[in-house]
Amino acid sequence: MTAMVIDNLHKRYVDRYTGEEIVAIGDVSFSVHEGEFVSILGPSGCGKTTVLNIVAGFIEKTRGTVTVGGTEVTAPGPDRGVVFQSHALFPWKTVLGNVTFGLRMKGMDKARREQAGRDVLELVGLSGFERKYPHELSGGMQQRLGVARVLVNEPAVMLMDEPFASIDAQTRRKLQQDLTALFELRRPTVFFVTHDIEEAVFLSDRVVVLSGRPSTVRDIVEVPLPRPRNWHAAVESTDFRTTVTRIESLLSGEEAHVGDGS
Amino acid sequence: MTATAPTTTPRIGRTRRRARPSRLAAAFWFVVPFVLLLAIWAVTIAVTDTPLRTFPQVNDVVGAIGDMIASGDLARHLGASLARIGIGAAIALVTAIPFGVALGASPMLSAFFSPLLRFSVALAGIAWIPIATLWLGYGNGAVIFIVWNAMFFALTYNALLGVQQIPEQLLRAARSMGTGRIRIFWEVLLPGALPSIVTGLRIGLGYGWRGLVAAEIIATNAGLGYALFLAQSQFDTDVIVASMVIIGILWLLMDRLLLAPLERRTVERWGMKAVS
Ligand SMILES: Nc1ncnc2c1ncn2[C@@H]1O[C@H](COP(=O)(O)OP(=O)(O)O)[C@@H](O)[C@H]1O
Numbered sequence: 001m002t003a004m005v006i007d008n009l010h011k012r013y014v015d016r017y018t019g020e021e022i023v024a025i026g027d028v029s030f031s032v033h034e035g036e037f038v039s040i041l042g043p044s045g046c047g048k049t050t051v052l053n054i055v056a057g058f059i060e061k062t063r064g065t066v067t068v069g070g071t072e073v074t075a076p077g078p079d080r081g082v083v084f085q086s087h088a089l090f091p092w093k094t095v096l097g098n099v100t101f102g103l104r105m106k107g108m109d110k111a112r113r114e115q116a117g118r119d120v121l122e123l124v125g126l127s128g129f130e131r132k133y134p135h136e137l138s139g140g141m142q143q144r145l146g147v148a149r150v151l152v153n154e155p156a157v158m159l160m161d162e163p164f165a166s167i168d169a170q171t172r173r174k175l176q177q178d179l180t181a182l183f184e185l186r187r188p189t190v191f192f193v194t195h196d197i198e199e200a201v202f203l204s205d206r207v208v209v210l211s212g213r214p215s216t217v218r219d220i221v222e223v224p225l226p227r228p229r230n231w232h233a234a235v236e237s238t239d240f241r242t243t244v245t246r247i248e249s250l251l252s253g254e255e256a257h258v259g260d261g262s
Numbered sequence: 263m264t265a266t267a268p269t270t271t272p273r274i275g276r277t278r279r280r281a282r283p284s285r286l287a288a289a290f291w292f293v294v295p296f297v298l299l300l301a302i303w304a305v306t307i308a309v310t311d312t313p314l315r316t317f318p319q320v321n322d323v324v325g326a327i328g329d330m331i332a333s334g335d336l337a338r339h340l341g342a343s344l345a346r347i348g349i350g351a352a353i354a355l356v357t358a359i360p361f362g363v364a365l366g367a368s369p370m371l372s373a374f375f376s377p378l379l380r381f382s383v384a385l386a387g388i389a390w391i392p393i394a395t396l397w398l399g400y401g402n403g404a405v406i407f408i409v410w411n412a413m414f415f416a417l418t419y420n421a422l423l424g425v426q427q428i429p430e431q432l433l434r435a436a437r438s439m440g441t442g443r444i445r446i447f448w449e450v451l452l453p454g455a456l457p458s459i460v461t462g463l464r465i466g467l468g469y470g471w472r473g474l475v476a477a478e479i480i481a482t483n484a485g486l487g488y489a490l491f492l493a494q495s496q497f498d499t500d501v502i503v504a505s506m507v508i509i510g511i512l513w514l515l516m517d518r519l520l521l522a523p524l525e526r527r528t529v530e531r532w533g534m535k536a537v538s
């Protein structure tokens with residue numbers, strides 16, 4: 001089953017101050033199946049966040065269609081859960097308050113949502129921190145909470161915008177490993193934005209490689225790594241290396257192209 | 263997935279052992295400037311041999327306060343003043359905060375109202391006393407109006423600023439978890455604006471307190487401001503200064519017992535630095 005379809009997406013921004021028009025997304029189409037992990041990868045400024053924000057319903061597109069679970073996206077909704085790079089946790093709510101927020105909005109009663117919240121906190125390794133406030137957690141733990149807060153709502157698709165970009169390299173590896181384990185256990189549908197090739201390959205079933213602005217889909221690369229995955233095995237496997245190299249050449253082909261044009 | 267259990271991590275704000283000496287030290291350094299002021303005051307009056315009708319000596323003021331307590335005047339004036347500021351502040355809170363938050367939620371409205379609000383903050387309170395007495399006569403109504411008016415604009419403006427300072431991503435996070443337009447007020451806008459609202463409350467209460475005293479001097483026959491006025495007409499400098507001291511102490515108590523704990527339990531506990 002297809003969870004999400006993006007068809008001929010186009011986005012033009014008008015700069016608020018200069019009035020200048022920027023075509024961020026030229027023409028982007030791809031789809032994500034249910035239970036699939038798809039990353040979108042491309043050079044900085046190519047419009048990855050723009051795609052995610054349109055899917056989330058935060059901003060409007062200028063052309064094309066986005067459907068999630070068969071219905072066209074027009075506004076933010078609980079069928080699409082977002083994990084932000086900045087975590088975007090509510091500072092005035094405890095860890096448990098944050099993780100049960102979505103269930104409370106749905107009207108689930110207190111006992112059931114707190115049970116569900118505790119279960120998912122256990123899953124992301126935050127048991128015992130229920131009564132803490134977000135500022136009392138480390139960056140890595142904050143993002144675990146960011147993931148848990150979305151996962152608990154069981155959205156049709158989880159949208160993640162460079163969730164580990166602001167976290168130190170060592171912790172990032174661990175978080176990627178844990179996210180993979182979580183994905184393999186729960187099989188949510190994930191749409192993941194990153195500019196880190198290794199991260200994209202390690203986590204994803206497929207990687208959508210974008211060209212520079214105005215972006216188009218350069219290629220969609222299947223990742224042949226078996227699951228369950230772990231970093232030790234991945235870095236030693238030739239499949240991992242060839243996939244990374246292939247994406248690198250796709251992206252550097254882009255650089256050569258830009259060089260030709262200027 | 264592993265993360266160390268928090269058994270050894272002390273809960274912030276609950277560490278009794280460390281809090282006690284620092285609190286004692288804080289109290290000490292809070293009192294020192296006042297003791298110094300009293301000393302300078304006592305010495306100056308004694309050395310210059312200033313007569314009571316010009317300025318009272320420390321012990322005159324202490325005596326006046328004692329008399330005010332014994333006669334029941336203090337309780338009467340204090341009760342009247344506190345009731346007025348309480349009512350005025352309560353009305354200001356329930357009117358200004360929703361108004362300011364609503365304005366802040368709309369970029370167009372806040373751009374439109376911001377200059378007006380800043381203009382009104384400068385005029386709030388005391389400058390309205392003539393109008394207040396014209397409209398409401400001499401009495402509680404006019405005084406409560408002045409307290410409300412003194413607080414309203416500062417509170418509204420700071421609530422508006424507070425909403426504008428909420429990170430866009432928090433609003434997006436809430437909306438993507440199914441928070442509707444009305445609920446977003448309680449769930450995000452109000453708590454998110456709270457650091458700034460607390461600042462507004464502190465500024466507003468300061469304005470309100472001064473407005474209260476000024477309005478009581480003019481518009482009533484009870485309250486600390488009225489006590490000042492009465493003492494002045496009878497040349498009782500000791501009662502004048504006693505009333506001033508009581509007004510100052512009350513403000514300090516209000517700040518320490520009301521605003522500081524509010525800040526500690528919310529903004530500080532949540533790790534949201536107060537905006538100043
Ligand atoms: N609100 C906006 N107004 C104008 N231009 C924007 C806006 N948001 C993004 N852009 C531009 O669109 C392009 C794509 O941005 P973005 O989607 O954030 O890229 P990425 O996430 O791939 O780094 C960038 O050149 C950026 O400057």
Ligand SMILES: [Mg+2]
Nearest residue numbers: 048049050162
């Ligand atoms: Mg981005």
